[in-house]
Amino acid sequence: MLSIKGLKVKLEDEDKQILKGVDLEVEAGKVHAIMGPNGSGKSTLSYVLSGKDGYEVTGGSASLEGIDLLDMEPEERAAAGLFLAFQYPVEIPGVGNMTFLRTAVNAQRKARGEEEMSAAEFLKVVRARAKELKIDAAMLKRPVNVGFSGGEKKRNEILQMAMLEPKMCILDETDSGLDVDAMKLVADGVNALRSEGRGFLVITHYQRLLDHIQPDVVHIMADGRIIKTGGPELAIEVENNGYAGILAEVA
Amino acid sequence: MADLALKQTPTEAMIGSLALPVGGWSDTARKDALARLQGMGLPQRRDEYWKYTRPDTLIQPEPVSAALRGSDDVALFDQIDRIKIVFVDGVYDADASDDLAQEGITIDRLADMPTDLHWARDLYGTLEKNGQTPVARPLAALNTAFAPDGMLIRVTGKPSKPVNFIYRRRTEIADAMLHHCIKLDAGAEMTLLENGPVAARFNGVLEVEVGDQAAFHHVRAQGRDHEQRAATHIFTRLGTESAFKSFTLTANGMMTRNECVIELTGDDAAAHVAGACVGDGADFHHDDTVFVTHDAVNCESRQVFKKVLRNGATGVFQGKILVKEGAQKTDGYQISQSLLLDGDSQFLAKPELEIYADDVACSHGSTSGAIDEDALFYLQSRGVPAAKATDLLTLAFLAEAVAEVEDETLRDEMTGRLTSWLERHAG
Numbered sequence: 001m002l003s004i005k006g007l008k009v010k011l012e013d014e015d016k017q018i019l020k021g022v023d024l025e026v027e028a029g030k031v032h033a034i035m036g037p038n039g040s041g042k043s044t045l046s047y048v049l050s051g052k053d054g055y056e057v058t059g060g061s062a063s064l065e066g067i068d069l070l071d072m073e074p075e076e077r078a079a080a081g082l083f084l085a086f087q088y089p090v091e092i093p094g095v096g097n098m099t100f101l102r103t104a105v106n107a108q109r110k111a112r113g114e115e116e117m118s119a120a121e122f123l124k125v126v127r128a129r130a131k132e133l134k135i136d137a138a139m140l141k142r143p144v145n146v147g148f149s150g151g152e153k154k155r156n157e158i159l160q161m162a163m164l165e166p167k168m169c170i171l172d173e174t175d176s177g178l179d180v181d182a183m184k185l186v187a188d189g190v191n192a193l194r195s196e197g198r199g200f201l202v203i204t205h206y207q208r209l210l211d212h213i214q215p216d217v218v219h220i221m222a223d224g225r226i227i228k229t230g231g232p233e234l235a236i237e238v239e240n241n242g243y244a245g246i247l248a249e250v251a
Numbered sequence: 252m253a254d255l256a257l258k259q260t261p262t263e264a265m266i267g268s269l270a271l272p273v274g275g276w277s278d279t280a281r282k283d284a285l286a287r288l289q290g291m292g293l294p295q296r297r298d299e300y301w302k303y304t305r306p307d308t309l310i311q312p313e314p315v316s317a318a319l320r321g322s323d324d325v326a327l328f329d330q331i332d333r334i335k336i337v338f339v340d341g342v343y344d345a346d347a348s349d350d351l352a353q354e355g356i357t358i359d360r361l362a363d364m365p366t367d368l369h370w371a372r373d374l375y376g377t378l379e380k381n382g383q384t385p386v387a388r389p390l391a392a393l394n395t396a397f398a399p400d401g402m403l404i405r406v407t408g409k410p411s412k413p414v415n416f417i418y419r420r421r422t423e424i425a426d427a428m429l430h431h432c433i434k435l436d437a438g439a440e441m442t443l444l445e446n447g448p449v450a451a452r453f454n455g456v457l458e459v460e461v462g463d464q465a466a467f468h469h470v471r472a473q474g475r476d477h478e479q480r481a482a483t484h485i486f487t488r489l490g491t492e493s494a495f496k497s498f499t500l501t502a503n504g505m506m507t508r509n510e511c512v513i514e515l516t517g518d519d520a521a522a523h524v525a526g527a528c529v530g531d532g533a534d535f536h537h538d539d540t541v542f543v544t545h546d547a548v549n550c551e552s553r554q555v556f557k558k559v560l561r562n563g564a565t566g567v568f569q570g571k572i573l574v575k576e577g578a579q580k581t582d583g584y585q586i587s588q589s590l591l592l593d594g595d596s597q598f599l600a601k602p603e604l605e606i607y608a609d610d611v612a613c614s615h616g617s618t619s620g621a622i623d624e625d626a627l628f629y630l631q632s633r634g635v636p637a638a639k640a641t642d643l644l645t646l647a648f649l650a651e652a653v654a655e656v657e658d659e660t661l662r663d664e665m666t667g668r669l670t671s672w673l674e675r676h677a678g
Binding site for chain 1: 625626628632634635636637639640643644646
């Protein structure tokens with residue numbers, strides 16, 4: 001599904017190497033987690049994959065189902081099936097959440113040569129999905145993320161994921177700023193979307209999110225590289241001993 | 252006025268190119284206005300009030316030319332039951348217009364010089380004259396002196412339909428000058444809609460006397476033909492507990508100067524003036540100049556102007572709130588913002604407050620900014636192409652100004668017009 005080979009990335013405006021050769025394969029149907037200390041390059045990886053400006057790829061490749069991601073515009077990557085749930089979802093005053101969702105869904109459909117969703121059909125689907133995520137009608141009407149609580153913003157991310165039905169979902173620290181109940185709600189939303197044809201890459205600092213979204217594979221990232229890969233037990237090791245032990249072990 | 256000698260030649264040239272309409276009750280007002288004009292002269296580049304906008308093409312005696320654009324626009328306000336009053340190249344067209352006889356409102360044509368219109372005689376040129384101090388507005392005096400046509404509307408009740416001035420163009424080279432007077436009696440209400448390109452060069456004056464407890468709503472759409480030029484003035488005076496709400500949408504037009512002069516003379520009155528403007532190209536120039544005078548207690552005024560400028564377009568805002576001595580409990584608000592879609596476009600803003608009362612709340616703000624890159628990336632990451640995402644953010648930026656239109660149908664019409672402009676000017 002997602003194939004990253006020797007990916008090297010530096011900041012565009014600064015001579016600072018962030019990713020120093022990342023190798024990662026996420027298979028369809030699997031949930032991979034990336035854990036790592038602050039500044040290890042986890043969020044950069046998610047931004048580079050989704051096409052944010054400000055980064056320069058200096059080596060390696062990233063592809064989705066064999067299609068080179070790095071040459072595409074962000075919207076083309078989205079239409080190809082990539083989705084990033086933002087750590088800090090952006091507030092967009094003046095653009096209604098519903099308008100935003102419908103524009104996004106139909107833009108992707110159009111890009112893929114599919115028929116656009118009618119207003120009525122869209123409304124039906126969005127209401128059903130929103131209900132599952134405890135997103136009420138008022139939240140759908142409000143401008144995108146404006147005045148939303150931390151939990152509401154993250155639920156809104158999952159709602160977008162549910163509506164866009166991507167092949168590959170990247171969740172960038174989706175647990176940050178959430179209390180236990182909100183995290184459970186978000187995790188339930190994600191779990192409902194797990195399927196054989198869909199891959200997940202869950203980026204997190206803490207093991208607790210992985211209690212709710214059970215990963216198949218856990219990677220530890222440090223200083224722009226993946227330094228260790230293992231099963232769910234690796235996350236528990238981090239929880240118990242911190243990153244220090246693993247870092248020392250690799251060094 | 253040391254410059255008056257310099258101004259004399261162009262002013263006399265302009266006056267010489269026009270014919271003073273003769274006859275009827277407006278004679279005195281016209282001659283007064285002509286004397287006013289000669290006393291101040293037409294605007295020149297050196298004038299402080301014209302610092303950001305070159306008046307050259309507005310004051311040259313020779314008419315200007317503007318290509319006629321095909322009318323592939325969906326007609327504005329078509330879904331609304333309204334009294335249509337049509338002008339072609341600045342001349343009233345009775346055949347294309349609706350019957351002027353309506354309940355609660357009397358409508359006369361200025362060019363007909365109806366004999367017994369005492370109210371119109373009292374109003375014509377009066378608010379314009381008041382509006383000449385402290386800042387001269389010579390193009391408005393020129394209009395009062397020479398405008399051959401326009402409508403005189405007296406509102407006595409609450410007519411069920413809005414009045415719609417529809418301006419059509421048939422001639423590439425044509426000047427048009429229109430002077431409308433509207434008087435709302437105590438408790439009366441009306442909505443005025445204006446749309447259409449008027450002329451290659453348009454000089455428009457609208458004088459509105461809003462009586463006690465009366466309410467005037469105004470929605471105007473300007474533009475369409477890229478090369479057209481317009482200098483418009485709205486002069487209004489508000490009575491006790493009355494309301495004046497005006498919104499202007501401008502799309503295209505290489506030179507537009509919209510002045511709005513508001514005088515709050517009755518207590519507890521509210522005046523809102525707003526504008527949304529989209530401009531494309533280095534020869535696009537749009538100027539909103541507003542002057543609000545608070546001369547009564549507990550009045551509210553609100554100015555909301557938003558401009559989207561790209562490919563080297565220029566936007567100007569000059570807005571002043573003057574709070575006179577004794578105008579306590581004034582609530583004045585002013586915001587002017589521009590969204591600059593490239594580094595070549597510019598926005599020049601001059602917000603001013605002048606306050607002589609001690610118990611007032613006045614605030615003003617002005618910003619210029621680019622598209623929010625984070626919002627753009629967020630939209631793109633959801634699959635919305637960059638151009639479409641930019642349009643969405645542009646509309647969102649303008650939404651605050653459009654929201655000043657209270658009526659939902661009219662608001663939707665304005666949003667629709669902006670959306671189709673963005674679609675036509677894609678990229």
